[in-house]
Structure formats: structure tokens, C-alpha cells
Amino acid sequence: MEKKLFITFLKERGLRFTKERTVILQKSLSFNGHFDPESLYHQIRKTGLKASRASVYRTLNLLCECGLIERVRKTDRGTIYESSFGHKHHDHMLCIRCGSIIEFYSEPLEKIQEKVCKKHGFLGANHTLEIRGYCKTCQKKKK
Amino acid sequence: MEKKLFITFLKERGLRFTKERTVILQKSLSFNGHFDPESLYHQIRKTGLKASRASVYRTLNLLCECGLIERVRKTDRGTIYESSFGHKHHDHMLCIRCGSIIEFYSEPLEKIQEKVCKKHGFLGANHTLEIRGYCKTCQKKKK
DNA sequence: CCATAATTGATAATGAGTCTCAATAACAAG
């Protein structure tokens, strides 16, 4: 499925579907939620598979371009990705105390964004909304 | 005004209000819109003032902590800031073709975010919304 | 003015991500 999509994408550009790219694609999708390149790389090594750090970075860029994964955000320690195939669009709440993440989707929110875009003559392609604050647990602990 | 705020913030923490910090504060506020540390640093040198790169980075962190400036986003080439004192909260549309930025504010959008937070038991403190797409000009050029 | 502790800045260090380039592998055509 995802493989097909990736292969098509590669062919269209005269790129090749290599062992390394297969491994990186599969591992990327194997993460349930968010992941970073370094974890992915270690995951690969741990499993006895092989792909260099360079290939990991290169392939993640390709996977982003073809829409199979997305950059969620850039932290001080690098970029966070998540697979976007099968997972429908959502935004994030990030607890600034414990780092936990809540994924949410709000139809009204999306609709209003479209309206706002139209109002400014802007053609929106995609967006990122990150709400920072305190999760339920951390609110209690603060007291 | 902003100076007062900064001084208070520093005192509370046993930090000192130095010449360098004065300069960096003033220049930060002097930018009308978005800016990055390197530009700020050059701006300072150009004016004959003095403050090292290290101090620029250190002070920008302090200014963020006390809320006088905000990190807008991290690009491949570093962090973008903007002064948040006097400027009320807004979000951004970013043209992925020409890089131009539209600042906007939508009351309904904010309200719905609050609702969504409540629904998830999340205590929102702040947020960033970036809509990427094509500005008016670039839409025309695409055709 | 003095003592103390924070600050500065030159410079080294860190770390994510990219680039280089010789060796290797994918793949299309025969």
C-alpha cells in the first residue's frame, strides 16, 4: 500500500527503490506515534537491519515529499516526524511540564481556518497548530 | 516600559541589568516584525554598539522567558523571533513559494481552541498556528 | 569604596543535518 505509493513516487522521478529505503519506510510506519531520525536509526540497527544515518535523513526527506510522513515540529534536539498515511490530519496539545502529547481534531477549527484564508486571499495547503499548556495530570500536581 | 518589565524580571531572579542586555532589548524591539539572532547581532555591530553573539543568544532566551519576545518558528537556518510586547497575539500564514508572511487574528479561532482544550481537560497557555500555502501574488504566477 | 557574585566574550564544543566521493547496486535493454 504505502510501499506502492512510495515506489510510484520514486519511479516518477527516476529514483530507485533500494533495500535501505524499504527498511526506512517500514520502520517509519512501525512507529505508532511521533518519532525522530535518531530513534529510527537505532531501531534499525537494533533489528540487525542496515541503513546509514545519511540514508535515514535522505529517505525521511523523500517520505515527506511524497506525503507518507510529516514533520510535526522542530525541537531544540531535532525534528519530530509522524507517519501520515492512514492517520488522518490532526493537531497537537503539548504539555510543557511532562511532555505528553494530545492529538485532536476539530472540524469547526478547520472550517474557520479555511474562512480566514479566503478572507486574506490565501490558498492554504496545510497547517500546524500546537497548543502548549498543562495536561490533566500536571494541572493536579501544580496545586 | 518594556525596560521596566525586563528589569523587574531580572531582579526577581538575582540577575543584573547590563549594558549589553539593554542594547539587545532595544534592538529586539526596534524590529518591526520578525527577526533572527544573526540579524540582530549585525544590527548591533552596525550601530557601533557592542554585545557578543553569545550575549545575544543568552539575552534572547531571557527575553523569551519574560515574555517580551516570542519564538515564532524554527527554520532550517535557525530560530525566528518577534517582539510580543504591544503587539497583540496573532498567527501566521506563510507562502511556501515566496516566503511572504501574513499575520492574522481570528476571535472565533481562538474561542474554538479554548473549547477544544476544555474538552480534553487541557489547560492551554499559548499556541502557534502556521498555515502554509500560496499568497495572492503567487497564486496568479502559478497559472 | 568594597566584596561578592553575576556577566561578558573569545573560543571551544556540541549536535543535527548535509555534502563528498569512491565503491556498489538497481534496473532497463539486449
Added chain:
DNA sequence: CTTGTTATTGAGACTCATTATCAATTATGG
């Protein structure tokens, strides 16, 4: 299957933003 062409790989060098070091300097309260 064999071959030729060309993309890919990976080790390591490199870039560049940002932070850490640390000796010399300076702000600040008394």
C-alpha cells in the same frame, strides 16, 4: 542472464546554529 548506465550508499568531513567554558570584568547592595 549480462551489461552499461546511473542512482545510491556510507564513512567521514563539513556546516552552521546554539551552548558551554572560564578567566577577566562589572553591576549592585551595603
